Amino acid sequence: xxxxxxxxxxxxxxxxxxxxxxxxxxxxxxxxxxxxxxxxxxxxxxxxxxxxxxxxxxxxxxxxxxxxxxxxxxxxxxxxxxxxxxxxxxxxxxxxxxxxxxxxxxxxxxxxxxxxxxxxxxxxxxxxxxxxxxxxxxxxxxxxxxxxxxxxxxxxxxxxxxxxxxxxxxxxxxxxxxxxxxxxxxxxxxxxxxxxxxxxxxxxxxxxxxxxxxxxxxxxxxxxxxxxxxxxxxxxxxxxxxxxxxxxxxxxxxxxxxxxxxxxxxxxxxxxxxxxxxxxxxxxxxxxxxxxxxxxxxxxxxxxxxxxxxxxxxxxxxxxxxxxxxxxxxxxxxxxxxxxxxxxxxxxxxxxxxxxxxxxxxxxxxxxxxxxxxxxxxxxxxxxxxxxxxx
Numbered sequence: 001x002x003x004x005x006x007x008x009x010x011x012x013x014x015x016x017x018x019x020x021x022x023x024x025x026x027x028x029x030x031x032x033x034x035x036x037x038x039x040x041x042x043x044x045x046x047x048x049x050x051x052x053x054x055x056x057x058x059x060x061x062x063x064x065x066x067x068x069x070x071x072x073x074x075x076x077x078x079x080x081x082x083x084x085x086x087x088x089x090x091x092x093x094x095x096x097x098x099x100x101x102x103x104x105x106x107x108x109x110x111x112x113x114x115x116x117x118x119x120x121x122x123x124x125x126x127x128x129x130x131x132x133x134x135x136x137x138x139x140x141x142x143x144x145x146x147x148x149x150x151x152x153x154x155x156x157x158x159x160x161x162x163x164x165x166x167x168x169x170x171x172x173x174x175x176x177x178x179x180x181x182x183x184x185x186x187x188x189x190x191x192x193x194x195x196x197x198x199x200x201x202x203x204x205x206x207x208x209x210x211x212x213x214x215x216x217x218x219x220x221x222x223x224x225x226x227x228x229x230x231x232x233x234x235x236x237x238x239x240x241x242x243x244x245x246x247x248x249x250x251x252x253x254x255x256x257x258x259x260x261x262x263x264x265x266x267x268x269x270x271x272x273x274x275x276x277x278x279x280x281x282x283x284x285x286x287x288x289x290x291x292x293x294x295x296x297x298x299x300x301x302x303x304x305x306x307x308x309x310x311x312x313x314x315x316x317x318x319x320x321x322x323x324x325x326x327x328x329x330x331x332x333x334x335x336x337x338x339x340x341x342x343x344x345x346x347x348x349x350x351x352x353x354x355x356x357x358x359x360x361x362x363x364x365x366x367x368x369x370x371x372x373x374x375x376x377x378x379x380x381x382x383x384x385x386x387x388x389x390x391x
Contacts, residue, residue: 002132002165004240005041005256008052008203009223010034011090012069013061022322026225029261031068033225036258037237038072042079044239044256047132049076052203053088053171057227059098066098070107077108077116084127085119086138088171088203089184093121093142120169133164133246137197140171145184149191156196164246168197171204174218189213199240199251207233210253217251225259226292235259261321263292270301270329276308280315287319294324301329303376330372345382352378 012031016023041049055069076083085104087093093100105117118127120138128135135157139150156166172185174192185204192200193214200218206227210219223234236255244250266286273279279297286293297307309325317323339346352375359368 002048002134002242003044003046004048004050004167004199004201004242005037005044005046006050006052006201006219006221006238006240007034007037007224008171008201008221009054009088009206009227010037010051010225011054011057011223011227013065014057014227019322025321026261029259030225030227033235033259034069035072037224038075040237040239040256040258041076041081046081046239048129048134048136049081049083050136050167050169050201051083051085052169052201052221053086054090054203055085055088056091056098058090059092059094059096059101061098063102066102066104067107070102070104073104073117074108074110077110077114080116082115082129083117084136084138084169085117086140086169086171086203087119087121089144092144093140094144128164134167134242135164136167136169138169141185149187150185151187151191151195154191154195165242165249166197166199167242168195168200170200170202172202173204174202192216192218198242198249201238201240208236208255209233210238215248217253219253221255223259226261226263232263235261260290261292262288262290264294266293266295268295268297270297270299270305270327273297273302273305273307276306276312279307280312283312283316283323284319287316289319289321291320292322293320295326297325297327297329299329301327328369330369339382345378348378349375 010030012034014027014030016026019026073083087097087099091098099119104119105112105114108117110117115127115129120127120140122140122142125139126135126137137156139154141150150170150172156168157163170187172187173180173183175181175186175188193216195216197216200216202218202220205220206223208220208222212218219238221236221238224237226234235257237258239254239256241252242249283295307327309327312325313323338349352371355371356368356375359371
């Protein structure tokens with residue numbers, strides 16, 4: 001009864017240029033999630049750890065970073081747990097591949113003939129563990145992308161090797177008509193069903209997803225820790241148990257949480273927001289150093305709401321891992337009697353109202369919102385000119 005831990009898309013060494021000062025912090029979070037995944041493998045007493053591509057964010061990593069990752073893999077070897085890796089699309093097996101530059105097995109302190117750490121390549125597309133009666137296949141390419149499927153012409157056990165549990169590893173996208181029809185590496189559900197695999201361990205999609213095609217159970221674990229901070233389906237690895245006779249085993253898949261960063265989108269009604277201070281107090285109640293909070297202020301804003309989104313972000317950013325506030329509210333249309341038609345104020349007011357209705361009818365909400373703001377400023381300029389600064 002082989003037990004596997006399946007992970008992918010760790011992206012160690014990601015630059016996170018969009019995070020500024022928080023980039024180094026997020027890199028450490030990604031490594032910590034990788035380390036927790038190794039902890040989970042040891043705690044669950046698995047037989048094999050599968051890492052399905054993009055362990056590294058790119059092939060350009062300093063030796064110290066590769067040594068650090070190898071040190072985690074050495075923890076598995078010390079307990080007799082095997083690890084099998086395949087290159088992905090970020091750490092692809094091109095001439096500059098990190099897996100050509102560095103010998104992970106040697107860095108983990110293992111002899112050259114050890115089966116405790118295996119990197120599958122085009123020259124070594126599979127590895128067999130006789131003790132587990134299991135064969136692991138990793139059809140990969142020596143390039144980042146390919147015009148053909150990694151499962152094209154593939155059939156587990158067709159090479160004449162002894163029958164047993166058949167496990168596959170692919171870093172690529174399952175073709176989904178109307179949703180996913182192109183990518184660097186693409187394969188189809190029909191190919192999965194015809195593969196003869198009992199379990200297909202996948203990488204490349206950063207959110208958790210699993211399914212079945214024919215007799216093959218397939219799954220994406222998602223990234224152990226979000227790589228982009230809007231990936232609310234990340235944070236997991238998978239525990240896979242293959243049970244029963246190798247001719248027709250049952251496959252059970254369970255997710256294990258290893259990531260810490262969480263993402264939440266929050267939409268607030270501007271009409272229920274009395275002031276900037278009240279908004280800050282409400283959001284402070286959600287403070288969490290592991291939370292990426294993305295807040296949108298929607299609806300019609302009260303006339304007297306004075307809001308500076310940059311100021312709110314500065315006030316709250318230290319209370320969250322990352323905080324963003326977007327004011328997408330619109331100004332209320334004036335409900336007082338319109339100025340007389342023969343006046344400039346009357347002409348401008350009616351013209352702006354017409355423009356707003358035209359934009360809303362056409363579905364150009366950005367134009368409608370901008371015109372509402374112009375109408376609101378006009379009203380303030382007419383009624384309380386001291387509140388408006390002309391530059």
